Amino acid sequence: MAGGGRVSNKTMNTFIQNFLDYLLVGRNFSSRTTEAYKHDLNKFVEYLESVGKTNILVVTEKDVMGFLSSLTETNGAVTKARKLSSIKSLFKYLKREKIIKANPISDIESPKLPHKKPTYLTQTEYQILIATVKREATPFYLSRDLAIVTLLLGTGIRLSELVGLTLDEVNLEHSGRSIKVRGKGDKERIIPLTDELVSILEHYLKTRPNVSSNHLFISRLGEQLCARSVYGLVKKYLKATGIQKNNRMAVHSLRHTFGTSLMNNGVNIVVIQELMGHRNLETTRRYLHITSADLRKGVDTLVLNKTQ
Numbered sequence: 001m002a003g004g005g006r007v008s009n010k011t012m013n014t015f016i017q018n019f020l021d022y023l024l025v026g027r028n029f030s031s032r033t034t035e036a037y038k039h040d041l042n043k044f045v046e047y048l049e050s051v052g053k054t055n056i057l058v059v060t061e062k063d064v065m066g067f068l069s070s071l072t073e074t075n076g077a078v079t080k081a082r083k084l085s086s087i088k089s090l091f092k093y094l095k096r097e098k099i100i101k102a103n104p105i106s107d108i109e110s111p112k113l114p115h116k117k118p119t120y121l122t123q124t125e126y127q128i129l130i131a132t133v134k135r136e137a138t139p140f141y142l143s144r145d146l147a148i149v150t151l152l153l154g155t156g157i158r159l160s161e162l163v164g165l166t167l168d169e170v171n172l173e174h175s176g177r178s179i180k181v182r183g184k185g186d187k188e189r190i191i192p193l194t195d196e197l198v199s200i201l202e203h204y205l206k207t208r209p210n211v212s213s214n215h216l217f218i219s220r221l222g223e224q225l226c227a228r229s230v231y232g233l234v235k236k237y238l239k240a241t242g243i244q245k246n247n248r249m250a251v252h253s254l255r256h257t258f259g260t261s262l263m264n265n266g267v268n269i270v271v272i273q274e275l276m277g278h279r280n281l282e283t284t285r286r287y288l289h290i291t292s293a294d295l296r297k298g299v300d301t302l303v304l305n306k307t308q
Helices: 012-026 031-050 061-070 077-096 123-136 142-155 159-164 195-207 227-241 251-264 269-276 281-287 292-300
Strands: 178-182 188-192
Touching: 012 031, 012 077, 031 061, 031 077, 061 077, 123 142, 123 227, 123 251, 142 159, 142 195, 142 227, 142 251, 159 178, 159 227, 188 269, 227 251, 251 269, 251 281, 269 281
Parallel strands: none
Antiparallel strands: 178 188
């Protein structure tokens, strides 16, 4: 299966590291996404070593299926699907680089996962969330945390995009009130800001300590606020609202709230796709929460015979 003798003695970890470098540099994947691939592939290597395989060039479909079977009791369907996707991406890379002659797992189909509707807040609920931040935040963090929560609700940006924002990517001038974010694949997009958001950000910037970090949101130590910290503080405020949902609420729920709010206000789906940085329109369609009442209302608009 090897593409030549020059690569047959390379370790599995070397091939995987080359693949991760390709994702990070060649594909502009974020370090967080690359780390997720690394975690999944390391687990695969651990399994292969446990069954006596140390050469990734002789891995078979049976080996991969065995690895997936070993995950059944400790991992859910979504986790198994993600690990399989990571392994498939690795072998596609090895074949493209002519390290292997044929992809041994090309016939393994990814499992079909149940479609989950996005968890989002209604208008009343996200107003409760904002009121909760104002009530629960300590004076030191109030302006910052309020800016974080309202920016997530008012722009729909991802957690990684929020923590990556720098001061020079925020334009509060009247002629171009907007933020510039870098999304997946390092793709830039400009998102307009409402007057309310501008006011909240202006207040935050007045209270923001004058530190060397150029990042918009900073910690008490004056350093870039990490994603884990933002996740934790948003989770804390969501819990404090007392709002109960069928699915777990977290930072991504605020992104879903933005998309759903736009859809409910009649914004064109293509515009929503652009604002949220979706590559595929099908991803944006998740915010079409169509009910039987919507279907009835749509049909009732038809007039087939005007003579009656």
